[in-house]
Amino acid sequence: MTEPGWWILHVDMDQFIAAVEIRRRPELRGLPVVVGGSGDPQQARQVVATASYEAREYGVRSGMPLRTAYRKLPDAVYLPSDPATYEAASAEVMDTLRTFPVIVEVWGWDECFVGARTDDPERLAADLRAAVLAATGLTCSIGIGDNKTRAKLATGFAKPGPSQRAGDGGTYRLTAANWAEVMDHRPVRDLWGIGARMSQNLEELGLRTVADLAAADLETLQQRFGPRMGTWYLALGRGLGDTEVTDVPREPVSRSHEMTYPEDLSDPAEIQAKVRAMAVALTDEVVADDRWIQRVHVKVRFTSFYTPIKSRKLPAPTQDPEVVADAALTVLAKFEFRRPVRLLGVRAEFAPPPD
């Protein structure tokens, strides 16, 4: 499957967002830090982006409502999210990794796959970690694997546990050699790509552990989840996965804006005005990026949390904000407004580049 000496490393920054905030305010080191929303933990409809390890010990998790975090931990330091700063810090990290003779495939702000030819992947991982720390002051954990699935999962085992207070990660190797031993007894939920929903579905088929999934019947899986996903899940149970690492960034296929409003919206004219403004702003960004819009999606979340999405293909690709806004309003008219609205979103799908 892979040539000998070719390894895949998964680099994952430790508590990335919190670490970046602590880096610029060193007096916060050692304190529970919670980053998210506007930074006001009493304001409704905001969630935790990242909590420092100290805050996690009190049960604060990313995705949790900020007000829930505040109830658990009123004494934590609450900071607003500052995406531009995280973006810049991320670039510092990736640039540092690129100084090595490796291929770096970026996977979001705080993680990437590194493809490398080496006889000593642990040594390489240690060198990468040291270089990142020296250049950026940030620590990371590194998973070593014979494919992306295993490398990504290995990172989880490399992460600092509750026992290691310092928050400094390590490395861990997961390959065909120890896959079964390490993973067999674990719930399928631990696999990368199986969330709460799929885990439930698999449970209904009597598949609870990774070993169960690895030994499952392909036809059964395909019948229930479709030809592609069925095949994919079985492979996942066996720890199989992609071995290609590429440094060619993927062309984005779409761009979107969505917003949960502090107060519910009920006035149709106001809802339309918000969607129109969002569509215009989105189009401006897309045009600045020199892309053309082919399809427009509108997302509405009602107070019941019911969140349908509807869309419309444009007669021809466009860069005209008014055309996009009109399309968005046409799509908006397809919704039935029985309850107030808490979120509105617009997504622009790009036409393939003329190239």
Add this chain to the structure above:
DNA sequence: ATTAGACGCGCCGGGTTT
């Protein structure tokens, strides 16, 4: 020529994960 069915494809709504 008409009909039934197979097939591919685009459109669209919905689901799931990270």
Add this chain to the structure above:
DNA sequence: CAGGAAACCCGGCGCGTC
């Protein structure tokens, strides 16, 4: 009480072609 962004997959439906 429940953010924002992006990707991928599936299935139903309608349409045109063979």
